[in-house]
Amino acid sequence: xxxxxxxxxxxxxxxxxxxxxxxxxxxxxxxxxxxxxxxxxxxxxxxxxxxxxxxxxxxxxxxxxxxxxxxxxxxxxxxxxxxxxxxxxxxxxxxxxxxxxxxxxxxxxxxxxxxxxxxxxxxxxxxxxxxxxxxxxxxxxxxxxxxxxxxxxxxxxxxxxxxxxxxxxxxxxxxxxxxxxxxxxxxxxxxxxxxxxxxxxxxxxxxxxxxxxxxxxxxxxxxx
Numbered sequence: 015x016x017x018x019x020x021x022x023x024x025x026x027x028x029x030x031x032x033x034x035x036x037x038x039x040x041x042x043x044x045x046x047x048x049x050x051x052x053x054x055x056x057x058x059x060x061x062x063x064x065x066x067x068x069x070x071x072x073x074x075x076x077x078x079x080x081x082x083x084x085x086x087x088x089x090x091x092x093x094x095x096x097x098x099x100x101x102x103x104x105x106x107x108x109x110x111x112x113x114x115x116x117x118x119x120x121x122x123x124x125x126x127x128x129x130x131x132x133x134x135x136x137x138x139x140x141x142x143x144x145x146x147x148x149x150x151x152x153x154x155x156x157x158x159x160x161x162x163x164x165x166x167x168x169x170x171x172x173x174x175x176x177x178x179x180x181x182x183x184x185x186x187x188x189x190x191x192x193x194x195x196x197x198x199x200x201x202x203x204x205x206x207x208x209x210x211x212x213x214x215x216x217x218x219x220x221x222x223x224x225x226x227x228x229x230x231x232x233x234x235x236x237x238x
């Protein structure tokens with residue numbers, strides 16, 4: 015039942031197969047955000063990203079899987095993962111410069127990938143990693159329904175790393191639609207808050223060009 019509702023919700027935000035009009039929050043979100051999604055395939059990441067874009071005029075979604083498919087028509091890992099992520103980073107910074115908050119729709123299981131996607135040279139940006147928390151039996155059921163087996167789960171497990179201390183984290187549960195809506199409400203409250211621990215002035219100083227280059231080189235070596 016959840017899979018049916020889940021797929022229906024994705025259709026609502028991606029394909030527009032509904033007569034209901036989504037309410038656009040005009041300027042409700044405070045500040046500029048760079049949000050990186052991290053979680054298993056079929057954990058609810060794309061639905062959350064599309065929901066944020068649908069309900070917030072100044073939000074843009076950047077999908078890693080979408081770009082990979084557009085460039086190479088391949089599933090991960092594709093022939094040039096480093097190129098895919100490099101373009102994602104450039105697109106993220108361009109959107110931030112234009113005043114759009116960005117939600118990066120990626121599995122991002124390891125800390126190098128998360129840091130690369132989170133680290134931007136644009137000033138005064140709220141940074142946040144949203145970790146999806148879904149019970150294993152639920153995520154296995156969803157992956158079998160979509161892919162025919164649970165192979166993507168084990169591939170993700172092999173790369174999973176716990177985020178280090180200091181990384182701005184929001185844990186998002188989505189075992190069912192009721193839980194998804196409850197955590198979406200909490201996230202919305204955070205994004206619309208004037209004061210929160212993810213504000214730029216409470217974070218580390220803007221990364222240097224050397225730090226960004228070092229992280230880029232590390233990511234490149236990982237994808238070889």
